[in-house]
Amino acid sequence: MDQPNYITPAGYAALKARYDNLLGAERPRIVEIVSWAAGNGDRSENGDYLYGRKRMRExxxxxxxxxxxxxAARVIDPAxxxxxxxxWFGATVEIADDDDNRRTLTLVGDDEQDAGAGRIGWNAPFARALRGAAVGxxxxxxLPGGEKQWEVMAIRYPG
Known part of the structure; x- marks a missing residue:
């Protein structure tokens, strides 16, 4: 990777929780199903076995x-x-366009972005354009529809 993979503490905790759930709960459950299905005889027509093996690979x-x-994650606490x-990373920014349409965006790690919730990835074009900006x-x-100007109205950090 040529750029650090910035992530908030909450984003890292979510990745770790997903990893722990897969490793500690879901994978052992699938292994048990596959073991049981393998003992049932012909594996070529055994749906539980075939599905279990496929799910285990996933x-x-x-x-x-x-x-x-x-x-690769580099945990950065926005506070x-x-x-x-x-x-900068972790900022919640209120921006307005020429028609005074306002949006609130939070710059987070690329692995925790959710445009619907207003969280945009640090390396997204919108976030790159806002980096280092001050109020005003x-x-x-x-944008896909062409270039647009946005004014920074407010900047907040947690904590």
């Missing part, structure tokens, strides 16, 4: 993916941000 892929993400007058700054953002 879980193992997810576990590997989550382990790589957690290893500990030094310069709270500018938009106008930034151009390239």
């Amino acid at each position: 879980i193992d892929r997810d576990l590997n993916r989550l382990a790589r993400k957690m290893k 500990a941000q030094q310069d709270k007058t500018r938009v 700054d106008v930034r151009n953002v390239q």
